[in-house]
Each structure stands twice: as structure tokens, then as C-alpha cells.
Amino acid sequence: MSYGTTYAVTPEAFPNGLASTCTKGQAIEWLKDEAKNCAETIKSALVNANVTLTQNELDACISFAYNCGTGALLGSTFWKNVIFGVRDTATIVADLQTWSKANGVTSTGLLKRRNSEAVLFLNAYYTVNI
Template sequence: MTTSSRNGLPLVRQFEGCKLAAYLCPAGVPTIGYGRTRGVKLGQKITQVQADTWVEQEYDEFEAAVRKLLRVPVSDNQLGALVSFAYNLGTGALAGSTLLRKLNAGDYKGAAAQFASWDKARVNGVLRALPGLTKRRAAEAALFLR
């Protein structure tokens, strides 16, 4: 594998935000740092250095998983946008998406347009567009097209 460019890391940091004390995310999962859920326990605290280390490690793990899904060449910015997307939604969501299907068919513009379709989350049982997700998907699409 080539070295990570980490072009999507600023988006991950910006949109995930960083909390040094564990909390329950909207889905009820204990979370800490920049959206880390693996092995997190409520009451846990970490340092900023630990949060920064974890986000870089997890970013690299997501990048490796995203690379395995790609069947076409992508730029560092396109890869960064896809990694930010997967970091937020999971690689399973990307793997089954129209976004990836279009990209792997060589339809880069069509793939970029698909980011906007992923701005919804279930709130009190109802699927709604969330402003934060709308902004994140627009930022990912902009990076993808850069």
C-alpha cells in the first residue's frame, strides 16, 4: 500500500469534533476523541495526544479498507473524501452505495453527486436531513471534485 495522503483527515477532525471524555453518541454508543467507539467505556478520559494518535490510526485503517473497494484510479483528494465518508458511515455503507458503484464504473461526476444523498439520519424514528451531515457531505463532494 502506498503511504496515506490523509487528505480527508481535516474533514474528519472538523466534522467529528473531539471530546476527551467518553459520551453517548446519538445512537447510544459510548464514544470518545474524534468519534472512536472501539473499546470505549463511559467515564473514560483521554489526552489530546491520544485522541490525535487514534484518529490518525483509524483514518489509516479506513483508508486501507476504502482502497480495497476501488476498481478505478482516484486522486488523493478523491480518496480523502471517500475515507471521510467511510469514517462517518462505515465501509459497509460505502461498499453498498450507488456512489461507489458509479465511481467504479468510471462515472466520477455521478459519484460526486451521490455524496448529497447521504445527509439523513433517523431522529425519533423519522429519517431527516441533518444540517451537519448536509455540510459534511458538501465538503466531501467539494474535496472529491478538487
């Protein structure tokens, strides 16, 4: 298992630039901090929109935001559909799969992640091996 962070989010993680390393404990703490920050931003946006999500829907949004950024989430068609109450499988899956490209090419890893987020959002299924 691995986690990821960026200089923009956690500059202290990169004292030696791209040659930087960390302990598993540091990585877990940065993951928790970033996920917490994503959750707080999303919850604030939900309050402003007067929308309540189920725990699994919120968790899927946090996963997406952790990977793509809260700005990407809150500006996405996926988010707009979530706010308007869209919950049909085809729309949610398509909205999330839009974010499965790296440099304009579909990434197998990102596609798996987006599909897992869709399954979590729609079905509250937390363990997906696609």
C-alpha cells in the same frame, strides 16, 4: 475541533462507557488509526476493481468511510458510481447527500460534511466552510 470514534471501532476508548474521556493525543491517535484502516480497505477495494483514484477522490472516500463506515461506503450508490467513472457534479453531490440524514431527518451538520466531501472529491478543494 473534535473527532469521533465508536465502541465498535475502538472499544479501548470506552473504559467507563459513555462517561469515558480521553486526551487530545489519544483522540488524534485513534483518528489516525481509523483513517488508516479506512484507507487500507478502500485501496484494497480499488485494486480489486482495477480502479485508480486521484488523491483528492481517495481522501473524500476516506472521509466518508470514517464517518459512515467502510461497509456503508462500499455498498453505496456513490461508490458504485465512483467505480464506474461517474464524475459529474450533480450525481456525486446527490449520491453523497443521500447520507446526510440522522433518524430519517436531514442533519445540517451531516449535509455540510457530505457537501464538503463532494467539493473535495470533485475539485480537490480541502478547505471548505459551508
